[in-house]
Amino acid sequence: MFRITGVSRSAKLYLFALMAFVGIVSSIIVLVYNDYFFLGDPLKPNNDDVKYIQTSRLLLNEGVLAYNTGDKPSAFIMPGLPLILSGFMALFGQEDGGVIAYRLYQCVLQVLSIYLIFWLGHRIFNTRTAIIACTISAIYLPDYFSSGVILSETTFRTILLLLLCVTIIALERNKARYYLLLGALTAAAAYFKPHASLYPAVFLVLWWRHHIPWRLMLKYALLMAGVYILLLTPWWIRNWVTFHEFILFTSSGGSPFLLGTRIHGQLPPAGFFEAYPQYDPKTLFQGSDRLAVQKGIDIIKYGFTHEPFKYLYWFTAGRWMELYFHPFYSRPIWPITRPDMNVIQKILMIINMLGICWALIKHRSNRLLPLAAALGYFTIIYIPFVAFNRYGYPNMILLILFGSYFIEQLLGYFSKLSSNGLRKRRTVTS
Template sequence: MESKKLNRKTLIFLSLIFILALGLRMRVFTKQMNVMNLSYDPKNYWIMSHQIVDDGIYGYAYDIPSGISNARVMPGYPLFLAAVYKILGDKFLQITAVRLLQVILSSLSVLLGFLFVKKAFKKDSAALLTALFMAIYPTYVLSTVMLLTETLALFTMLLYFCLSLFAFESGKKMINLITGVAFGAHLMIRPALLPLFIFPFIFALISKRSFTTRCSVQDDGKVCQSEHSEESSLSAIRQKNRPLVSMFLFQLIGVVLIMAPWWIRNIVTLGAFILTAEGSGNPFLAGTYPYFKDYMLDVAEEIKGNNDLQMAYGIERLIHGFKTEFWLYIKWYTIGKTAHIFNEPYLSRLL
């Protein structure tokens, strides 16, 4: 089933899928609407957003306000929470409003998923299946009521994917600039995609490099491509690549426009250029507790707020664990962690 425009049947199915997605998310929202006991990362983000508004300090810590500035997490999601808190002025009403906004964004992500697959593969059936899976996927449904980056990151990522297709298809400077802005917005929430920014351009460059072989027949056989024709081909390739270079530059400008305030803030406030965030120590340390037994109970207070100390202590725990409980750690880092996570989804434990 291939078509450029949505036919009536596809539109009906897509509408039903959207209603299903919205209904499932609203069901979770209504069940969790009065639950305000946050823990772990949701609680930390929540406290952080209040500190931003009330004290003007951007800093991430555990269970308490950081009291000092840091760059442990990207600013996109904390600023989103802070904006809601600033508008409403109530910490608990903030939770409800954020959950409701995330229900809407997650439902719209289903439509973006459909649009991306439809645009990329020109298949209504594949696009509808994508939308359906996104509508019912438990993680996407449950994450809407959690104060976590998942929902906003998914929305901005899919928005970037969709805009990228339009940008490469049209080559228009403004669309490429907007695409770069969308990518920058996603990086401000989750920076994991940053190394992949160049890949669409590499793919486009490779696909455009079609050398034209010109052949002439001589007495001793077929001779292909004279020096003149080779120069002509290279000139043609350069001409073809000029729009690609322009597209790359405009997308890069869009990314820089969004990321620059974060870089400047880090230089001015922290005295260092920090490209994304510097909070890798905590998840690394957390992973050194097999089956999360005695989770973080042995972590001293001075370590909790320091990324470098957390990374160092995590390495120390890892080495000690393999020395003293080798098979436990082997099992944990091979099949144990996967089995533990998928036995009960992580988000379910937080609800």
């Protein structure tokens, strides 16, 4: 399905060498740095990564999925990561062995991602763009940090790349089996990040541009929805049996919608608490999702009324900045420090944004649309919710593909200038 055709032998050799490089280097990094990548304290679970380890042990030993609730069942998180990590623990031990195996599994996913990046770059743009994108990914240190940290970002990024690849194939071949696979991949993504669930909505635009008959649209939509529902049903049954209520995804103690109203972590303007005396600064951001929605609506309403430009920025360009301009790099890897990576990230993002603009102007092709639609969806979906670098990391490779196209075009332009100059010199000499 993902065969690479129409590519020179030298380009394929470079790709496989790059894959080997990423596999070896990422494995060495996670083995040498090992527990350096912990964001919390394993003895006192105080961060998502060490909480995931605790959850996975409990799931393996007691068959109970609990997070932030001791040994009592909860629906605080989706079960994707604990299921995989507990599987590695069952095979390699519940202490270092299982955790190291999980890190090495993420290294394998990084290698697979290099291949998928090449496939996408070649299909959407050209071989040189694919080579540049893979090279950038191979030296992009947040990828190696992501291999070492016990979080779901590496797995989700791989599923995202597979979603995009299968989207392109489904549009090209127009066969039902690819839409069944898309439904399965969307469900797999939802087991890690529920916001992926509405990804099939991008097909409304893609089908329209590809002139797909409405009957086929309906058929494919039902196929994706049917597989998605079938694969999410075990989660819904578990929640119904455990909590005697239907929980679509999670029922957490902190609302992403409410937290998303905090501009740089600050409280609302002082006047907000005068206008809404029922809220207290100490408890405003506490409570469950059900109670939080109205709070968030009230904050947004007040903010857009009294500080419209500030809130407009926060829910547009501010989201973009929070997602993409801060690297997912909480544990620096020698020799690049966090301040160094901050600068590199900003430079890379400027190139990526130039690439988006250039591609939209110069690369007006249906081949570009799935990439633009995926990036648009996975960015816009965060506008109402809390957004930060960890959530933006899986999308960085989509941005890098645009940036790589810009670099390729720039190299082509300078190469043409150089060739023209050489031709002129030869003409003058002769």
